[in-house]
Amino acid sequence: MSARERILAAVKNSQPEHTPLPDIAFLKEPVLASKEQFATIVQAIGATIFFVKDITEVKEILQEKFQQLPRKITSIAALAGIADVNWIAADPHSLENVDLAILDARLGVCENGAVWLTENEMVQRVTPFIADSLAIVLTADKLVATMHAAYEVIGDSQYGFASFIAGPSKTADIEQSLVLGAHGPRNMFIFLIH
Amino acid sequence: MHSDKTHSELAEKFNIDEPRVNWHDETLWWIRQKRDKAVWQLPEWESLREAASQIKHNVLAHLSEYLEAFERNAIANGITVHWAADAKEHNEIVYSLLQKHGITQMVKSKSMLTEECHLNDYLAEHGVEVIDTDLGERIVQLAKEPPSHIVLPCIHWKKEEIGELFHKYLGTPEGNADPQFLTHAARLHLREKFLTRKLALTGVNFAIAETGEFVVCTNEGNADMGAHLADVHIASMGIEKLIPKREHLGIFLRLLTRSATGQPITTYSSHFKQPRKGQEMHIVLVDNGRSVQLGREAFRNSLKCIRCGACMNTCPVYRRSGGHSYHTAVAGPIGSILAPNLDMKQYADLPFASTLCGSCSNVCPVKIDIHDQLYKWRQVLVQDGYTPKAKTLAMKAMATTLSKPGMYKSAGKVGRWMIRKVPGLVNNKLNPWYKQREMPEAPKQSFREWYAQNKKK
Known part of the structure; x- marks a missing residue:
């Protein structure tokens, strides 16, 4: 017998009586998404938030604050003037020296400050992890209150890879001292269009 | 991490340095307090725990069906699925994939399963270099030690000691013990590994039967850096890591880090569904005693564990005896239930390394009756003759x-x-x-x- 058959037979032989899945409808009751809560938590987890009215304002802030950064990349067509858009077919290793990656997010979660990106927004899966700083553009109508609401929106959508990203990369492995920028971005900026 | 010494003997060693024990104790208690603060912000916390526990119970009752569904869906997604009955088979599968691609150097993000299987030792014997990329795990790896905590691998290390270790192995200036500086040194050291290694192994936090995807949670981003830059990604998972539906992640991701460190969510909760273009993705489903534990009615609930570490942070014995005193991959209260299942003789001491105060059961996000199970293991171990004779005589x-x-x-x-x-x-x-x-x-x-x-x- 193969390992597969042995394991499945052993599991089948050991598993207890049927119990049903619980009803989790109560967790899906709509709760109002609060951009103030989102902003508070985003800052508590080490990111910076900018409230902006449109993509033009995003552009202005990026130009003002990050003009000096040598390598900026984006997948947002409207930002083509201020960041490189011709990196789509690149070998992921070549993104090693990216100073700032500017990407769209599909969702923002108010209870934990996480944003949801699929590989469509990342273009290369490694982009939001390898860049020195990550900037996310999100419209306020994409905010949801809880993780349950987030998965309601995600539903059974198709993606090869997707991730909830909550703040810059961090570690507290050395005596519980929080350090931003363990392996991934040292800074995370969120532009909330509202 | 085989030891001829018992928990109490190893704990005695740890207790020689009293100020250090107090420091260890207070650090872990501080993390427990952070957990409390995060939990108190959610009025629905108890309902979440109950729902998670019931979902996991349903998983245990239908594990064979969920495993088959997961396999079917993962294969349809383009992932290769392997089955390993024990640690040896798991290690051999990983090695055969390395051989197939002619790879002798790899990166690994945190996986307690590979600790359980002693993968690093096995691969080292076969000439493969494994670099652990979680900062805490890299620290203990450089020190040639196993992790002492499943979430905080080097919680027993002081920054000055880490400074010395990095001075020796990474060439940082002598006497520099600044966490920011040392973390940056490790970042540079490990980034070179991410960029050059062709194979990355990660653990799995949750695997979804309905979609064939799996979720890996890290704060550092090391699992993602490894997986997205490597030609081959292997994800190793215990068969109990399954959950039925994607929407159930909403519950488990809310519970996991609030219980572990008091964060509302890990920095990265990455959902791997298909290999990236040109990449190979493998999943190794590992039993290694889990089907046996599933058959033990009194102990099967231990398979609900999501490895948050809350039971360790709160445990008065763990906090004062250190993770290494448990001489098993998963320390603390939950580890003391899991280990005797693998070897009653070797781990007969662990269910006694508890005051049975019940704090572990109170904080467990999936409501495992941890202290009851520790008590039940004691009875099994005494009845089957695995405890010291002197203790039995004294009790009589x-x-x-x-x-x-x-x-x-x-x-x-x-x-x-x-x-x-x-x-x-x-x-x-x-x-x-x-x-x-x-x-x-x-x-x-x-x-x-x-x-x-x-x-x-």
């Missing part, structure tokens, strides 16, 4: 004394007289109760004698 003598009022009365008298008149007979190294504590002062009379004297008044 105690039972006889307690069941015979006359004998109890005179034994009490003798005991009180001895402590008062010849304290050296009890306050000595031969008496294990005297270790790390003073014996109490004995009263002149027992309650029984006092009552007989006073009841007429």
